[in-house]
Amino acid sequence: MTDSGTAGHRISRRRFLATAGAGLFAILPNRGHAGQAARRIGPNDRVRVVVIGNGGMGTRHTEALCANPQCELVGLCDVAKGRSMPLLEKVKTWLGQPVPVYQDFREVLARPDVDAVFVVTPDHWHPLLTIMACQAGKDVYVEKPVCTTVEEGRAMVEAARRYGRVVQVGTQQRSIPVFQKAISLVRGGRIGQVTHATAWVGVNGWQVRQENYTDPPKGLDWNLWLGPAPWAPFSMERYMDWMGWHDYARGGQLTNWGIHLVDVLQWGIGQDRPLSVQALGGSYRGNAGQDNYETIEAVLEYAGVTATWEQRHSNTHGGKGYGIAFYGTDGALFVDRGSFVVETADGRREWVGEPEKSWAYPPHHDNFFECIRTRNRPAADIEQGFRSTSAVLLAGIALKTGGKLRWDGDREQFIGNAQADRLLRRAYRAPWHL
């Protein structure tokens, strides 16, 4: 649900409409356009990147990119100067020099010398920024979850393929050895035939909080922050805690952690389209008006495998506060970013991975840069990131519709449920469109 109708809302909306103007080119589709596709990277060239979205995760990426000899940071971009400016200060110390800072990403896309962008904004901007970057001839690293609806995700894949761009998704587990090892065991039959898998995390803490409407802080282009999402008045709660609102992220922890973990789950079972999905949940301790239910149990049916997504209090399944477990005919395997545990008839073994460093995982960046050169599909290609995102989106839809939803993963529609199908797409606020 969108949030609206308070006094504060009406006032600031009128102000917005008054300033928006109605000139000849107002509310025109405007994608920002370099007029030329990114160059081919020579063997001695570094990939020129700009990080779009300079909040928590954008800062992590920027730090890792500044240290990476394969690339050259050539700009920062955030609708909030209050975010990009402090990061710029850090960049100056990391690189010994400043880089240009942009508030409107369309200026970044219009720069012909930029080879690739990192999209590290809130989720509601991921699809369009990715598509527009492809349409500006640039390669893209986009954070997870890649989309908020299935239709958007498909459009992202199409844009990548239509313009021949490399799109890597921030599901860095695909490049982390502990997961690669664990998955090779699951796929190699160490625990026999896997018939059940589960992914879990603690309670869904992302909530819509009581808002205090104010004018946006200086240097924040709130209209651009909202972008394709419904217009809403500014509040610091919304800006900071956007993951609680379904207009910006479809499920809080369900899509935030869910995509990471369900991605690994689907990787392990070698399937990326559930046959059916059902889900139950609620916010039983109060906060009944939340779209993000605190407690969730979703069941995804795959060929030969039942999978669950579990969110609850005190969730330390297999000794791990979050993770994925595979259950097979000959044993079980638990994995998280730190280690994996194999339990088979011949005993229990725990293998520790590398200590988790940064979510901006350099080998995952390297894989992206390498694929920019070879044009091969990256480790977390957009199609795969989209399929993993859709699994959790489907669970979120099932929470709203109730009942068992049968999924046609080829046509990307529910079977015999037009009402649920409507939740597979969303309207965009003009002038933004897919």
Next chain:
Amino acid sequence: MRKVAIAFVAAACWVMAAAALEGASLPAEGDRITVTLDVLLDRLAGADDQVRAQARQIIPRYGADAVPGLVKLLAREEAPVWRTAFICLRDIAHQPAPVTMDQRVAAPPRVAVQRALAGVFLENASEALVRRALDLMPQVWAEGDDPAPVVALLDRPELREAALRALNETATPMCLDAVARFAEDTSRDPVARREAAMALIGLSGWSEASARARRLLADPDPGVAAVGARLLAESGEPADWSALRSAAGSLPPDIPDSLRFEFWDACLRFVDRAARAGGQWELAMAWYRDILASAPDTVTASGAVMGLARFGDETAVPDLLAVLDRPDAEQLANPALSGLLALRGRAAGRAIVDRWEQLPEDFRAAIVEHWGTSGGDFEAEWANDRARNADRPVRRAAVRGMVKGSRTAAAECLAAYLDAFPDEPFDAWELPLRRYAAEMVWGDEAMKRAAALAALQLVRRSKDEETVFEAMRWLKAYPVPEALDVLKAEIRSGGLSGVPTDALAALAATMIRDGDRENGLALAREALAGASPENSGKILTALTAGGIAPELTELLGVIRSWQVLGPLPWQISAGFSGAFAEEPQIDFSAEVDGSGGKVTWKSVKETGPLGEVNLAGVLGMVEGAAAVAVCRIVVPDPAKAVLRCGSDDGIKVWVNGKAVFENDCDRGMAPDQDLIPVELNAGENRLTVVVTQRAGGWGFQARLTDEQGGPLQFSVVP
């Protein structure tokens, strides 16, 4: 009746929830009566969050009955209240129609929500309530429900965005028709028309879409026309091409680049759709070439290059390579390469290979990597060839691709590559190779062998303990000759348990057959020494299949010379209780009454590799008979041993006149079917065997080992 039942269930739930909430204090009897829908709605609207949470869970169970009360709460100012009412209404809108067994279809609760919301739109409700109702609309409006009250809101600027969103997401033909009408109405504000037009994007399933798109494309407003182009792109009907293409080609020069791009992007989408739809493939290819030739920028040209590649065939290869000679080649090189990778089919692969030497080296490397990963037979074969013969960068890329693509030959290619370039760091290969082995280990024999070869590389080169551990498991599952040193070390350290003994024996046999006698024999000896008694039969079968060497016969304790007498009269009904209750008399010079006349003892020295004696061959094909076989075993010291026999059919054994075993059965022969513990005296021992014949084949086999199945020192005297 129904209402009462639900109220009761709800009340019961409430009672339980309340009990849980208040811990020890039990619900007052009064609660049972007073908790009605009205009370629950009050609780939902109250100040207590926890109580609201419980009401939220129960109210949707009232279905349509709860709708009027919930819609009232939807208008409330307090966010927790209206939001909770919103969620309850959404729940109700998704409830299925009540199921009856008489095929009467009752209205789903959604209908009640729809009517209540239509009322909200009509009755001039507060803006806040209207917005919330608009947000619910897509979950509530069915095809036949009239959207007119929402369409009317398009005239209210402050609600237009929300109304357009609701109509777009509801997307019934009636909704879309109304939005299109609004967008087409040139008497309206152009900005509002653009907004409305954009709300039609993405709704290609609508049968009217193309007709409306054509109208919008012709609109005097460039913003509306751009949306028209975009909508028309979703039609892909050939008849629409010229209108779309000429609109893109005849834009005024002062139009912003980004808007111009909308038209060209629409052209690409249009052709993609046409190409995908099939039936107009040649047209689509011609259209891509046209776009490539006249695109205003290299991004649009990239789209045309990719279109030719994604949907095209070998005829696209020259187009793709030609872009490398254009002045804007630097920008088109990425799509050209991406395009070469995207091309499918043998003929396209061949067309690329025909121009191989014209390609830059980085292209060649990228192509073989991609072909190794996901090419068809022809492409994979080329990658395989390059993985053995190309210069290092291309060779490396080809091997990488083959590993990624789980090609059977990849493990071998990698081994050769690593041997050829000892300075190659192994780190980058380690995880891909693990993945490879894990995928291959499930395949046919050739794939299993590849998995083992990959595992062998990991065992030899990885520094990661866990990786070596797993790789060793895979290697043991399919021991390959290349791994002999590793396996022998493993055997010596007592780590044989994971190795299937038959696999190990097959390996030993292969080595012996291939001329590596010494190692093969050593391996077989170690395998036999370590094998459990039950497994030795499997080992023998495998060794036999490999063609057992004479040296092994000795090692295995095969008994190859017998004195045989038969066929003697025998009846199934008698088993071993009649004539053969006691050890037969042994007199090698005697002439005895056989089942078909007089018989005498014959000496047998020709046996199969495991000592198989074909009695039917030696004594003739008979039915209902028995034969006696005798040999003398000499051991230096008293010994406990195991006599391992196979027989067709039943068998009885005496050692030094004492019966040690009998099995009156009807079976075919396999090595080591019966394991018979025996005690031997120092010096000579007499071994007497009776083998019965029911029908069909007739024979037996025997060998003598120590108690563990290992070699026993003995000789057979004639």
